[in-house]
Amino acid sequence: MPKIILRFILGTLLAAGAAIAAWGESPKGKKVLMITDMEGVSGIFSIELQCEPWKSPRWEESRKLETGEVNAAVDGLFAGGATEVIVWDGHDSGRTLSVVDIDPRVRLLQGSPVPFAQPFDKSVSALVFIGQHAMAGAKDGILTHTMSASDVQNWWANGKPIGEIGTWTMVAGERGIPTIMLSGDTAACKEYLDLVPNGECAEVKSGVSRGAGYMLPAPAAHALITEKARRAMERIAEIKPFKMQGPVELRIESTTAAEHPHLARPGVEQIDTRTWAYKGQTFTEALALVLGN
Numbered sequence: 098m099p100k101i102i103l104r105f106i107l108g109t110l111l112a113a114g115a116a117i118a119a120w121g122e123s124p125k126g127k128k129v130l131m132i133t134d135m136e137g138v139s140g141i142f143s144i145e146l147q148c149e150p151w152k153s154p155r156w157e158e159s160r161k162l163e164t165g166e167v168n169a170a171v172d173g174l175f176a177g178g179a180t181e182v183i184v185w186d187g188h189d190s191g192r193t194l195s196v197v198d199i200d201p202r203v204r205l206l207q208g209s210p211v212p213f214a215q216p217f218d219k220s221v222s223a224l225v226f227i228g229q230h231a232m233a234g235a236k237d238g239i240l241t242h243t244m245s246a247s248d249v250q251n252w253w254a255n256g257k258p259i260g261e262i263g264t265w266t267m268v269a270g271e272r273g274i275p276t277i278m279l280s281g282d283t284a285a286c287k288e289y290l291d292l293v294p295n296g297e298c299a300e301v302k303s304g305v306s307r308g309a310g311y312m313l314p315a316p317a318a319h320a321l322i323t324e325k326a327r328r329a330m331e332r333i334a335e336i337k338p339f340k341m342q343g344p345v346e347l348r349i350e351s352t353t354a355a356e357h358p359h360l361a362r363p364g365v366e367q368i369d370t371r372t373w374a375y376k377g378q379t380f381t382e383a384l385a386l387v388l389g390n
């Protein structure tokens with residue numbers, strides 16, 4: 098083959114490679130998906146006072162606190178070797194963070210509905226939680242709940258109690274993505290480390306009840322989060338994805354008897370007046386029945 102043609106082909110391949118890398122598909126890239134929430138941010142202890150958009154008197158302060166922790170984590174992730182960071186705005190259906198004050202290096206996923214499996218594409222190398230709270234009913238967890246429904250009492254995956262931490266860790270794990278880090282209160286860290294024993298946890302507050310606890314001042318919380326995020330990124334190869342073996346039954350118990358909107362689907366079964374079961378070959382399949390997307 099004449100050299101000039103070979104050079105042309107190589108040039109085209111390199112250009113194509115660069116274009117793919119720009120979209121985060123490079124196998125050498127370390128793309129991180131970050132799921133954010135507000136209830137696990139240091140300084141947050143009340144839904145009414147702080148967490149309801151445009152209703153809570155301290156909403157703007159809460160947004161600042163959350164954005165500070167997110168940006169601190171972004172700093173640590175890039176320092177530890179991340180090549181791309183996607184931030185999924187998780188509190189109040191993606192209406193909390195803002196492109197005005199988020200770290201300019203990230204891509205922000207906002208709004209709703211987001212088909213839940215969409216952000217977990219195969220180019221993602223790791224999952225991180227920032228501002229995460231523990232599951233409904235967790236002991237001394239600040240503002241504990243499971244998903245947005247305030248009437249959820251328990252979720253189980255094949256008999257194992259889970260909340261949002263377990264849910265997204267299992268969706269990621271099924272795709273071979275490890276959950277390398279979490280920031281939140283003591284109860285959230287305990288729940289995370291139960292699933293990922295050698296993961297990195299930034300414990301930014303510690304509850305004494307569902308509505309009270311000891312808080313790290315923002316600069317201290319940020320320093321801790323940056324350090325843990327950097328270390329998690331450096332240790333990414335040591336942290337294994339959590340895989341729930343299929344078939345998977347998700348069981349949901351509410352505090353009150355209620356009709357479930359997806360009752361008519363195959364795989365959905367009523368157990369008793371307050372409990373429903375959702376069955377799939379995988380965790381993702383069972384979760385799709387629950388969430389309806």
Ligand SMILES: [Zn+2]
Pocket residue numbers: 134135136187188189
């Ligand atoms: Zn939230």
